Amino acid sequence: KAGVTQTPRYLIKTRGQQVTLSCSPISGHRSVSWYQQTPGQGLQFLFEYFSETQRNKGNFPGRFSGRQFSNSRSEMNVSTLELGDSALYLCASSLDGGTRGYTFGSGTRLTVV
């Protein structure tokens, strides 16, 4: 059974650009959450999607957005990149909305220069 797949693994972008990250959840999982991980702030919740609907959103500016497709694949977009957006972005999926925890993908390492 394939795990959570995130692409790309690494990205280098320039300040002011925008970026789109992709996540394919485990087959059958309909809940997808996104997290940002930095050394200073740790793991912080961005948003969660279920059946193409955003059900929850963390405390991030509107430059961070996402969507989910009918096949449960999800994308995350960050516009007008800032140096502080450099982080590991992790996607996690769950069958049942997280009651038994979430399975994380390998992450996308974003560097903004």
Added chain:
Amino acid sequence: QKEVEQNSGPLSVPEGAIASLNCTYSDRGSQSFFWYRQYSGKSPELIMFIYSNGDKEDGRFTAQLNKASQYVSLLIRDSQPSDSATYLCAVTIPPYAGGTSYGKLTFGQGTILTVHP
């Protein structure tokens, strides 16, 4: 006060010893508790989850939950060098008025564990 706090570490134990990792949380309504392991340069991996007061054992790992004290711990018996990693405590905190808790885990900062031969 942080929502989820872990003993700061780093924690160093000899091979074969018991490693004890601790986590406290601030919201009494917290419902689900998770322990993740994260190797350097890798993503978090779920080790255990616990919902009810008491102990839950899985192999060399035991999670302990005490809701009255707002405390959850992870014991690793017979620690091995391969257990060396950062251990993350995560909690599902109930939503406040108008909000939801869907998909959101609140993580502690993590405890770095080193098991030396």
